[in-house]
Amino acid sequence: MRITIVGGGYVGSALASHWQQQQPPEGQARHWLRVTTTRSERLAELAPLADAVQQLDAADPDQLRAALDQSEAAVLCLAPGGSRQVEADGYEATYLRSMEAVAAVVPQLPRLQQLVYTSSCSVYGAATGLVDETTPPQPLEPHARILREAEERLLACRSPRRRVAILRLGAIYGPGRDLEPRFRSLAGSRRAGIGASLISWIHRDDVVAALAWAVEQGFDGLINLVDDEPISVRELIDRSCQAAGLQPVIWEGDAGPAAEPAPPRRLSNRRLRELGLQLQHPRLPILSAPLSPETGPLPPA
């Protein structure tokens, strides 16, 4: 199959590497891969991972058309700034303008039969309780609203000849993106609230496996891509500090809604299980360590 990966970043380059190293089933050829980057200085780094590397701003329809030309599947895993914080304008420029460009060029690309996009569970926003793929998105903040609009642009590209697969990811961790260092700076600090909101995570290698599966199965539909055990903000921070041998955070208790802005919700990954996808990392490694009694009782999950 000819595949273009738009956004050869953390996930995109790992996906390309997976396909490069994979031994194709007997009698079948390896996939032909094109990977993109916005930066000329990354072209050489990505070259060993693909048959072609292209510098591209996906919001430019001409560049995008060239990148998708002759491809049967496109994996859209672009993001404005990796794990760094980005303003909503940056989100709009990256996700929305790029999906608009996709919608503009697909009618001119008859070979392109599938679009696969890595969205985010943040689109569920105000949804509460157990959230699965049938739960209507209720994005709360501007970033999530933009991600939802980007999904809508992409879904409008669905046709009898073109499948659209949307994977809504939890927060990604993995090699080079470890959890603990992100929270260590909070050691010993006082925090309002009880840290009860739940965060769902997914390991990079499980994202790669799910994307490869979606492309190879020609999947058309929506999947929440999160692991089995969401973790409360409090447990995550407490365990991270403990793992680093640092002072625990002092939780100040109920300080009103502003202290706990996220609604209580738990993301379900039942559909991915039903589809037969096995997670290599069903829970965060940090959850396996015993929790020190000094961290005190945790809020109910």
Ligand SMILES: NC(=O)c1ccc[n+]([C@@H]2O[C@H](COP(=O)([O-])OP(=O)(O)OC[C@H]3O[C@@H](n4cnc5c(N)ncnc54)[C@H](OP(=O)(O)O)[C@@H]3O)[C@@H](O)[C@H]2O)c1
């Ligand atoms: N990180 C998370 O926790 C998380 C959570 C939920 C969903 N996701 C989604 O998962 C996907 C993969 O994330 P990641 O962590 O691999 O992102 P990443 O490491 O930041 O990589 C993003 C890639 O997109 C490229 N890019 C940026 N702007 C672009 C544009 N205008 N046109 C074309 N390409 C552009 C970047 O180009 P350069 O090579 O020039 O940098 C880079 O290759 C993204 O779609 C993200 O929204 C991530």
